[in-house]
Amino acid sequence: MPPEKDWRAPPDEAGDEALQYCDIAIGYVSRNSRYHLDYRRALDRVRRGVISADAATAGLVQRWGVSYHAAPTSAFDRKLAVARPDLAPDSIILAPCLDGIGAAPRLDMAMLGAVRARMKIGDFLHFILADTEGDEHVWVAGALDVPMAMMVPVGINPLARLAAAERLCRRLSGMASGPPALRPPPFRREHLLTLLQVLDGQRAGATQRELAASLIHRRVRRYTTAEWVESPERKRIRRWLKEAVELRDGGYIRLLRGD
Incomplete structure (x- = not known):
């Protein structure tokens, strides 16, 4: 994976003040020899034009739960790691708004601020929104030109999902989003x-x-x-x-x- 250095030195993750649990999780995955081989194979297929980087990433994310983006130009960039939304409750899920529940404006991409990456992961568009306190991951189902609603599945850690949704609402309102819910003490x-x-x-x-x-x-x-x-x-x-x-x-x- 990333170039090796003296193991006695603090890991690269230690210098990230906005470190979240998902950032640490990808560090463990990257040290798994089976993932390492799987990821290298995916990168090779992308280089040869057999598959797109997004499609390769979707396969890795499905198998491993989290993966680096399999783009050769950005290999091993922890800031481009993607976790399955069913496993990572700090993911924000947007879907077309149902009729009859109140007016909802269309998603204005300009209001999202700095977008670190945009990927097509399966049936979703996945956005990584850059934030100095901790990036936000937004999964969009369907087209962007229709009114959207946030989905908060009832399941694992719903309070973290609500906190993530609140961060996005603050961003869309032009406010500081605040610290992420899943940052380790x-x-x-x-x-x-x-x-x-x-x-x-x-x-x-x-x-x-x-x-x-x-x-x-x-x-x-x-x-x-x-x-x-x-x-x-x-x-x-x-x-x-x-x-x-x-x-x-x-x-x-x-x-x-x-x-």
Whole structure:
């Protein structure tokens, strides 16, 4: 996936002050070897003109729940990652407005502000709206030239869906949209990013002791073999490894939901 760097350095995600759960989830997916192969194959098909970048992305999103946009010119750009709306409750879904529920103006694209990307994902138009506090993802069913309504499915985390809808309403009203609903608190964010380093260190061939010395405390380097075997740092790094691998191999879906 993205060019490798020293696993001891903070992951690229750490520098993003607007980091959301979906941004961290794609970090775990990108470290999954099966996704890596699937994504590379999709990029190759796009380069050869067999399939469009949007169609390739739609297939990856359906299979994995979230994916980078499979456009060779923007490969590995976390800001262009797309998550399935049924898994990511901070997605905003727009559909043609029903008759008889009140007047609804047509969607004025100019009111959306800065659009980071526009993609055709299956039957939807997908917009990524740039926002300094956290991008917004809007899925539009049907044509844009008819009155639209926001859909809030009753299901997983409906309060996050309502909060996302409120952000879009504020944007359309010319107001600051405010922070996203599914932004991890500082401690959770730091822990999830540390687990990404655990995966990178493991992939680079670091031992559990080397991981613990770099990510927990450098005193681990001074332990005797017996002290290391009985140390709390060894127990903790083993727990971290187990948790990191589980997130990489499917648990990232929970992050999309804000868990």
